[in-house]
Amino acid sequence: MDEAVVGAAWYTPESWRQLEEAVAAAGLPKTIxxxxxxxxxxxxxxxxxxFARQGVRxxxxxxxxxHKAAFCKRWGxxxxxxxxTKYGAALAAAGGDREELDRGGFVDRTKTEQ
Structure with missing residues (x-):
């Protein structure tokens, strides 16, 4: 049986600082x-x-x-x-390839279509 693996966003101290700055620049509260x-x-x-207790790495x-900030802006x-989270899911669907993500479209399947 293959090992179960889940990906989760990881920030370095520098990328965390960038995220704090991007959130502030977007006018969002730091409390998010x-x-x-x-x-x-x-x-x-x-x-x-x-996750490890359930056998998932x-x-x-x-x-x-x-890149994440640009993606969010591009797609509203x-x-x-x-x-x-939507960025992470789209990036995972692109195999982790940011260039592939930028080339492809993004379909938000979490919204109901009217």
Missing amino acids: LAGSYAEFVAAFDAQARA VEKLPVDVP LELNSVGR
């Missing part, structure tokens, strides 16, 4: 993020342990914050948890 980088790491580690996926998404 963890209180600090240390809190982000602690929450990530707790989530990874919870969490793989750190480094985040390119400027806020840089909140919803926009960041």
Whole structure:
């Protein structure tokens, strides 16, 4: 049986700073993020342990914050948890290839079509 793996956004101290700046520039409240980088790491580690107890390995996926911010802007998404999650899902669907993501379209299947 193949090992179960889930990808989760990973920020370095520098990319966390970039994310804080991008959130502020977008006019969003800082409260949409963890209180600090240390809190982000602690929450990530707790989530990874919870998955591990269920036999799932969490793989750190480094985040390119400027690319994520540009993607959200391009597709009319806020840089909140919803926009960041949609970016992550679209990037995963593109095999982690940012150029492929930029070339392809983005269809938000979480919205109901009228």
